Amino acid sequence: MADATTTPIGVLARRFAAGDESALRETYERWSRLVHTIARTSLGSSADADDVTQQVFIAAWQSRATLRATDESLPAWLLGICRLKVIDALRARSRAFRKDELLASEAMAGEPPVEAARVDEVIDSVIVQDALAALGDPRATILRLVYLEDHTHDEVARRLDLPLGTVKSHVRRGLERLRAVFEEVDAA
Known part of the structure; x- marks a missing residue:
């Protein structure tokens, strides 16, 4: 050798x-x-x-x-x-910190402890919002309209005055980027 x-x-x-x-x-x-x-x-x-x-x-x-x-x-x-x-x-550290912070703030407020599933749900929501924000506009706006507000691609295209193909491309590319983010989070 x-x-x-x-x-x-x-x-x-x-x-x-x-x-x-x-x-x-x-x-x-x-x-x-x-x-x-x-x-x-x-x-x-x-x-x-x-x-x-x-x-x-x-x-x-x-x-x-x-x-x-x-x-x-x-x-x-x-x-x-x-x-x-x-x-x-860093993401795992951030998740743990957010979870601890949420539990601590509710304990200080005298509220009953939150179920772990609820904490995970809140954390997942924050991760989704952060990931969408990282996509930038118009992609983040398009994904919010399609998946969070349940609009069709045609409705989004008309509302944002964009070609339908552009909207569909933004959806596809945005979902690919989000999938990569979520896979990294899941691995953590």
Whole structure:
């Protein structure tokens, strides 16, 4: 086995993508500190960074078939996975904070504790509203009109003075973006 720092990246990437476990070890030795540093800087916690680092390499190994094994793809691919895992960790942290905040505010107000299902429902609603806001207009407005206010595509097109095809395109692309957000949230 070559020294992990001297194996050409393209060779290592091809071995990794092919399922060579020694390539996983070399990849971990070569980039785990970078992944950990980025996670620690983003999350502010070594313990959380440890978890993210482990998740990055597990996810990389499990999805190695998606790696395009080129000369520089492996580190960029790992850092892309790291970015997603950091976002997942921040979202999970935010969800937990929102849930704790909601429970604490109701306890301070002397109200009976909220059922966990109700808290999750409120959190889901906030996530949907945040995700819609992130889409920007007119896409967010179109999705609100179609799915939250139950208007047809034709009605939305007339109301917003847009071509029907444009409305349908916004709906399709908006749903794709929302699906990606919800998959990330579910994974967290």
